[in-house]
Amino acid sequence: MTEFEIDDDLYADLEELDKQHANLFRIFNMLKCTIEDKDDDSLFVIIEELKNYMRYHFSAEEKMLEKFSYEALQQHRKEHEAFTDKMGDFNFDLVTGDPDLGKNMLDYLKNWLQNHINKSDRKAFKSISIPHN
Numbered sequence: 667m668t669e670f671e672i673d674d675d676l677y678a679d680l681e682e683l684d685k686q687h688a689n690l691f692r693i694f695n696m697l698k699c700t701i702e703d704k705d706d707d708s709l710f711v712i713i714e715e716l717k718n719y720m721r722y723h724f725s726a727e728e729k730m731l732e733k734f735s736y737e738a739l740q741q742h743r744k745e746h747e748a749f750t751d752k753m754g755d756f757n758f759d760l761v762t763g764d765p766d767l768g769k770n771m772l773d774y775l776k777n778w779l780q781n782h783i784n785k786s787d788r789k790a791f792k793s794i795s796i797p798h799n
């Protein structure tokens with residue numbers, strides 16, 4: 667395999683992961699509207715969508731980081747697991763009718779976008795040393 671082929675391949679992977687991040691922003695904005703509208707039925711649907719989507723995204727991202735032997739993969743995986751656990755908590759709050767659920771979810775997701783996607787993911791992508799913007 668030539669070097670060019672490796673770069674090309676990886677670039678395609680990162681582009682796909684970036685698209686997935688953009689999709690997460692879309693879900694986040696949907697969630698915001700749902701909470702503003704106090705639409706509990708839609709909230710249930712969005713939590714399900716978020717859980718499924720993130721399972722898919724984490725698996726794709728971890729596979730890519732594994733493929734390029736990212737040295738902090740274990741720590742990165744732990745952050746993903748913490749997110750998944752938190753979604754389980756939110757699901758419970760939904761079932762028990764916690765009135766603060768919407769606000770808590772928005773706060774958590776906002777923090778995730780800032781700290782995981784903008785920091786941990788960015789750091790990981792950079793460290794596998796691919797030109798990426």
Ligand SMILES: [Fe+2]
Binds near residue numbers: 727783787
């Ligand atoms: Fe990510």
Ligand SMILES: [Fe+2]
Binds near residue numbers: 742746787
């Ligand atoms: Fe990640």
